[in-house]
Amino acid sequence: MTRPSAIAKATDAGFDVRRVRDDFPALHQEVHGKPLVYLDSAATTLKPRVVIDAVADVYARDCANIHRAVHLLSQRATARFEDAREKVRAFLNANDTNEVIFTRGTTESVNLVAQSWARTFLREGDEVLITELEHHSNIVPWQIVCQQVGAELVVVPMTDRGEITREAFEEQLSPRTRLVAMAHVSNALGTVLPVEPLIGLAHEQGAVVLLDGAQAVSHVPVDVQALDCDFYAFSGHKLYGPTGIGVLYGRERLLEGMPPYQGGGDMIRSVTFAETIYNDLPYKFEAGTPDIAGAIGLGAAIDYLRSFDQEAVHAHENAVLRYATKAFGSVDGLRLIGTAPGKVASVSFLMDAAHPHDIGTIVDSEGVAIRTGHHCAQPVMEHFGIAATARASLGMYNTTEDVDALVRALQKVKELFG
Amino acid sequence: MMDLRELYQEVILDHGKNPRNHRFPEPHNREGRGYNPLCGDKVTLRLQLDGDKITDVGFMGQGCAISQASCSTMTQAIKGKTVGEADALFSKFHAMVMGEAGADDDFDSLGKLAVFAGVREFPMRVKCATLGWHTLNQALRNEGGEAKTE
Numbered sequence: 001m002t003r004p005s006a007i008a009k010a011t012d013a014g015f016d017v018r019r020v021r022d023d024f025p026a027l028h029q030e031v032h033g034k035p036l037v038y039l040d041s042a043a044t045t046l047k048p049r050v051v052i053d054a055v056a057d058v059y060a061r062d063c064a065n066i067h068r069a070v071h072l073l074s075q076r077a078t079a080r081f082e083d084a085r086e087k088v089r090a091f092l093n094a095n096d097t098n099e100v101i102f103t104r105g106t107t108e109s110v111n112l113v114a115q116s117w118a119r120t121f122l123r124e125g126d127e128v129l130i131t132e133l134e135h136h137s138n139i140v141p142w143q144i145v146c147q148q149v150g151a152e153l154v155v156v157p158m159t160d161r162g163e164i165t166r167e168a169f170e171e172q173l174s175p176r177t178r179l180v181a182m183a184h185v186s187n188a189l190g191t192v193l194p195v196e197p198l199i200g201l202a203h204e205q206g207a208v209v210l211l212d213g214a215q216a217v218s219h220v221p222v223d224v225q226a227l228d229c230d231f232y233a234f235s236g237h238k239l240y241g242p243t244g245i246g247v248l249y250g251r252e253r254l255l256e257g258m259p260p261y262q263g264g265g266d267m268i269r270s271v272t273f274a275e276t277i278y279n280d281l282p283y284k285f286e287a288g289t290p291d292i293a294g295a296i297g298l299g300a301a302i303d304y305l306r307s308f309d310q311e312a313v314h315a316h317e318n319a320v321l322r323y324a325t326k327a328f329g330s331v332d333g334l335r336l337i338g339t340a341p342g343k344v345a346s347v348s349f350l351m352d353a354a355h356p357h358d359i360g361t362i363v364d365s366e367g368v369a370i371r372t373g374h375h376c377a378q379p380v381m382e383h384f385g386i387a388a389t390a391r392a393s394l395g396m397y398n399t400t401e402d403v404d405a406l407v408r409a410l411q412k413v414k415e416l417f418g
Numbered sequence: 419m420m421d422l423r424e425l426y427q428e429v430i431l432d433h434g435k436n437p438r439n440h441r442f443p444e445p446h447n448r449e450g451r452g453y454n455p456l457c458g459d460k461v462t463l464r465l466q467l468d469g470d471k472i473t474d475v476g477f478m479g480q481g482c483a484i485s486q487a488s489c490s491t492m493t494q495a496i497k498g499k500t501v502g503e504a505d506a507l508f509s510k511f512h513a514m515v516m517g518e519a520g521a522d523d524d525f526d527s528l529g530k531l532a533v534f535a536g537v538r539e540f541p542m543r544v545k546c547a548t549l550g551w552h553t554l555n556q557a558l559r560n561e562g563g564e565a566k567t568e
């Protein structure tokens with residue numbers, strides 16, 4: 001069943017998936033008496049040992065609040081926290097660490113831009129442009145702010161293959177468009193959006209562009225300066241890092257002009273009852289004690305990822321994706337949802353024999369973890385006239401054998417429901 | 419090890435594939451709509467209530483085998499029953515799929531509905547099995563809005 005050639009090829013490219021698998025403790029367990037096959041990395045990636053250790057080490061050794069005290073533990077925690085910010089800066093190729101704001105995740109990053117930038121600068125009659133394939137967390141914050149300021153939410157439709165074309169985008173873009181918020185990679189379908197030309201078009205109209213990079217950061221190279229985007233949001237937990245930590249990159253010029261998102265400690269320079277002077281970037285947007293260990297864990301995840309040749313990681317994932325797409329194609333009565341030519345990491349599908357929910361339960365009993373449901377992208381489901389899909393999604397640790405295990409489990413679905 | 423056959427009993431597979439009372443009864447004077455935000459499953463239930471008696475009932479909607487089979491067997495079980503009897507069935511059914519202590523004693527009185535006992539071992543699927551029943555509850559109370567499983 002396995003095809004050693006596909007694995008060997010990835011190894012040749014300087015990426016040894018066997019070794020990688022050893023770094024992820026969660027992979028080495030049984031579920032329902034079967035070895036775990038984890039195909040749900042789009043929901044959250046597993047964590048390498050170095051990340052788990054980094055988080056534990058913060059609490060075991062450098063357990064202190066940051067930016068507050070003169071004592072040594074606080075100095076160490078602060079240094080490690082700020083070091084993590086520099087790692088994120090380098091990872092995104094941002095110009096300055098001032099442009100890297102720690103948040104709870106993509107969701108909070110998007111809400112920050114909606115409530116700080118958009119709520120301040122949008123007026124009645126302005127338009128916010130999103131696409132049909134967005135995750136709810138890149139829809140709802142815009143609905144909320146549009147209602148608050150009387151702006152209009154405009155949606156770029158996707159094709160039946162799950163693409164956002166330049167033509168469709170241009171059709172909806174207008175001089176009234178003040179902000180474009182779109183996924184870099186779709187979570188429900190795996191589509192990679194042609195963000196570079198779209199950002200160029202948006203800028204020609206004077207619009208500001210936010211990219212939701214939740215699904216992109218672990219699968220495609222991200223360089224915010226080359227992309228020329230104004231905001232970039234992502235979550236640590238989808239980049240082999242901890243939950244509870246995320247990032248908003250913002251262009252310094254824009255961040256400077258934005259009011260704070262939340263008020264509290266750390267985000268101020270001085271407070272009297274008459275007047276409060278806000279702190280400099282990025283602290284202006286980091287009210288309260290952050291997830292210190294989370295940020296440090298994210299730094300460790302970035303170090304881990306960058307210890308590999310990025311191109312080799314992506315090539316390995318793409319080889320497994322191609323293998324999966326082909327293998328699923330050979331399963332009778334299986335239909336792929338989302339067939340854009342440019343895709344990474346995720347395959348959504350339906351089966352004639354069973355509803356996605358039943359597929360999920362049955363393959364779980366075989367040890368295979370996939371996601372079923374609407375993937376927080378109900379407009380995508382509506383486009384295809386369905387309520388849910390089953391989705392297998394890849395991380396750097398997956399192999400063609402994982403795909404084979406899922407295909408075998410899908411045969412069980414057919415046996416049971418046949 | 420989990421036993422899938424405990425969950426997917428023949429009766430459930432059969433009703434999942436060929437749901438009974440999968441139609442809207444005419445006339446009807448009550449309607450309930452149910453939605454499971456977890457999976458996006460939707461069901462609309464309509465019934466004719468004559469006095470205290472459910473004289474006809476049917477449902478439309480899409481969902482997994484468990485939710486479809488549950489709606490199907492539920493409509494069969496409650497047709498001709500009074501509101502009080504239907505409520506009592508729901509209570510017993512709920513206790514069974516939630517695996518509440520003492521529920522075992524009551525399985526026989528649930529008749530065909532007892533095939534859902536296996537759901538106890540699959541906590542993620544309890545909401546699939548109860549969606550139809552929550553919707554029934556809403557229809558009987560004739561409350562506005564949707565019955566949600568969350």
Ligand SMILES: Cc1ncc(COP(=O)(O)O)c(C=O)c1O
Nearest residue numbers: 105106107135137187214215235
């Ligand atoms: C494309 C996309 N955007 C946003 C999010 C939200 O991320 P989080 O829940 O980590 O804030 C997700 C997570 O599923 C996602 O896939």
